Each structure stands twice: as C-alpha cells, then as structure tokens.
Amino acid sequence: MGEILRYEHVDISYNGRPAVRDLSFTLDEGEILGIVGESGSGKSTLLKAAMGLLGRDGLVTRGDIWYKGKNLPDLKEKELRRLNGPELAMIFQNAGASFCPIRTVGAQLYEGMAEHGAISKAEFRALAVELLQKLGFENGGRILDSYPFELSGGMQQRVGIACAMLMNPSVLLADEPTSALDVSVQKQAVEEMLLARKNFGASIIIATHNIGVVGAMADRVLVMRNGAAVEYGETAQVLERPRENYTRMLMSAVPRLRR
Template sequence: MMKKELLVIENLTVRYGQVEILKNINLIVHSQEILCIVGESGCGKSTLLSSISGLLDSGATIASGEIYFDERELTKVSQEELRQLRGRRMGVVFQNPGTSLNPIRKIGSQFLEAIRSHYPISTNEGNERILKMLEKLSLRDGKRILQSYPFELSGGMNQRIAIALAMIMEPDLLLADEPTSALDVTVQAQVIKEMLKLRDTFSTSIILVTHSMGIVAQMADQVGVMYSGEIVEYGSKANVLRSPLHPYTKALINAVPSLVGSIPQGIPGSPPSFGVERRGCSFAERCTLRESKCFSQKPKLREIRKGHWSACWRY
C-alpha cells in the first residue's frame, strides 16, 4: 500500500533580506516516514525546518513555492492557524533547547499550558501524562522536574524536556533540529528509541536534522543531503549511505570518524557564500571530480535510479 503524503514541499525558495538561502527545495515526507537532513553548518537545515513550522525569523521571507501539510498550503494560512497546527499536529524541537522553554516559568506549568492550549485537562491528569513522557525520555525525577525552572536543570535535561514537550501531543509530524547533540551516548540512544517508538505508535513522521551519520544509520528511512541551500542528493538510507551518487555526499560520509581507525578526511575548502550569483554547481570549487561544465551549467536534481536523486553532471 502506498503511504500517504503528509508533507509536500514544492519549489521552495527562502530569502533573508535579498539573499537567497533556500533554493528551489522539493521534498515529500510520507506518513510514518523518518527523513534525515544532513549537510555542513550553514547550509540551511534550520531554515528549512522553520519554513515548515512557520517560525522563520522576521527578516526571512518565502520568496516562492508551496508547503502542503496534509493538503493544506501552509505559506497561505494565518499565524493563528499555524500556531494551532504546531503542538497539536506538528511538534518542534529547536536546535537550541533554550528556545523551546520559557526561562521564567516552571517546567510543569509550561507542559500544562501546551496541552491546554489544545484541549482541557485537569492538573492531575495532565501531570500524570507529563510524568509518563518524561520517564520515557529517561527523566526519572519527574516530580522535581515539574517544580523546577529550566535554569535549575542541566543542558542535557532541558534538551530532553524540549523533546518531551514536542512529543506530548503525539503530533503527526515532528520537526527535530539536532535534538540529541548535547546528550551523552546512553541518553542519546534512549531518546532515539523513544522517537522511533513515537513513530511506530502514533504513525508520526519525523524530519530530523543531524550531523551524525550514526544517527542517520539508526533512524532514517529517507535521507536528504543539503549543500548551500539546495538538496543535492535524496533517496533511501541504503542508497544514500551505501551507494552515494553526489561527490559531496561521499565527502560527508568520508568525513565521519570510523571505528576501524582510518583518519577522517574532512572536506577541504568551505561552502560558497550565499548571495553570490553562480552559473554552475555550487560544490564545483571543492569537488575532486569536477569538469569544466560544472562551472558553467547548474546540474538539476534528477532521478538517477528509482527513488534516488542527485544533482551532479557525472550521472
């Protein structure tokens, strides 16, 4: 059976001021699917998530394109409608957990408010539900946590609380921006397990931004590789990790420290600055396989094998 398309992004272009940051992004996320987004710092991963959740910075504009969530076109709906969608149907875990939590209010009341903005619930019932969720994310001292302010807890705890807050409404889509980067490996494993369980239990789709290929290997169904505001490769985890097509993806995978002792190569050079017009491929300067064509013509994202897309002239 074909799974339902929950999120469809078509030709999305986003600018900060005059500078184009996201360029013509196309993506589909099916229900129950986990899409991992990878790419170097500054390539636009957080901007992509904020475009979907309607939480772009005030200086940013959606210059063109559409975002369909369950067939509703999000770039046209009101702020109030977006606010209703967030929380209830779309959970957001921000890259900086400080953004998710109000520093001057106790954790318990923040959770209750989040739930009550969608339906009425008694304090006892609410707390019970919150404690269960905290426990799932290895936050055992739940009663104390509910009575605490964020500053009284460690960064790793706040990170998990932010994840719990995004998951408590059992959303259809979870947008998680580096949700486990501040956690030690044991807790990270627990959080990954809970996100997978959320998907299995409530058919939640997840878009997960991560720098860790290990997390991609554990969690992804599909993988999107971003470079300089574009998707340069997209496909199933097996295809992208085992037989990457784009030289940038290969370089990213080689940049990961491996357990067998080979020294990570890193990717020589740095990404191009945004706002500079270029005719060719944005990775050409750093690419070891470039040809003259790569500097003069831009390769489009094309389906090279079934379900496996790449933007490179070599294919």
C-alpha cells in the same frame, strides 16, 4: 502509507538573499527523513518554513509546503499557531534554553498545552507523567516538579523532546536535537524519537550534521548544500552507495552510531 508533508519546488530567501532553492521532497506517515548538510546549507530554514518561524526577514518566495491539504506558507499566523503543537511540533537544538528558569518544567508544559484547549492540571499531569515514563524517565512526576536548573543539559534536551511529543503531533521537526548532547545521551535522545514513531505513529524530519544519527534513525535522507538538494534517497543507498562526492565527504567527516 499516505503522505503527510510535501515540499514542492520551495525557494526561501532572507531579505531577498536566497537560502533554499528549488527544494522538493515528501514525508510519508510514520517516516523518518534525515536532512544532512554542512552548517549554513539551509536545514533549519527548511524546517522553520513549515512552522512559519522564518522571522521577519525570511520568506517562502516560491513553491508550496503541503500539510493535510493546506499550503503552510499561505496560512495566517493564527492558523499556524493552532497547528503548532498538536499537529506540527519542533524540537530545537537547545531545547533547555527555551525553558523559563524560574518556573517548574511542569508549569511551563501545562501552559503550552492549555493554550490549545481546556485541560485540567490533573489531566495534564497524568498525561505528562505517562508520556515521560514511556520515554524512559523513571520518575516523570519529579521531572515536572523540577526547575530547569535542577536538570542537566542532556536531561533538559530529552525533556524538550518529550515536550514536543506531548500533544501527539503528526509531524515532529527536529533541528539538530542531539548536537549539544554528549555521545551517551545522544543515543537516548535518538531512542526517544524512535519511540515517538513507534508509540504515536509520528512522522519525523531530523536535521543534523551527524550522519551517524541519520544512519541510526532515518528511512530516507536528503543531502543539502548551499540551499539546494544534492542527493535524496533511501538511507542505505545514500550512506552506503552515495552518488555524489559531497555526500562521501560529509560521511567521512563523522563517526557512525550503531543502529
């Protein structure tokens, strides 16, 4: 398995204040990497850095983030936007909130896709319905014709997950994708992401404070604290034989999901 993404000694600051320090890891093709750590430990910052979404105050001040021979922090905004969707896609904690309330889900997904190249509405619809069905939505057409308010929060989040997969990205960056969901829907969302890997070969990084989700999904785990890596290894090793007290403490704080 080749490697698709590599962080090398990455430092990130907001207004000169360090938020991530000397972070290195690799993501293999088809791998799922879990990033865990308490709130404020730098998980979102790490993911946003790859997408160029740190905002005006944030900056990668040292190190490289390699994706297919390109160092992402060196790319111009326009180049990053071109990658965003077909190559790298992000799932946000509250995907529902990013839908516009007065237009149908389908219209919004179509617009996002049309930005990256010519696709007819009919082609889009066929593709989207098929994807939604693969991800366990019985009536994909009805989802596309819905307004966001007609879907429950859990449903919106699952559609957000599906939407990130629409352009078949090589890498999915999922930032607390299940945190806002109740437990039953959490499991569905986890299954959807696992299907993304199975059906499309996607590599996934999932940032979460939920060790249960990591145990159910991840091949490797990176544990973060105060912007630095505390522990990094195979999921079974990190969860069952953690080397650090901090990891043990995190694990005792959350219930586990069954694999």
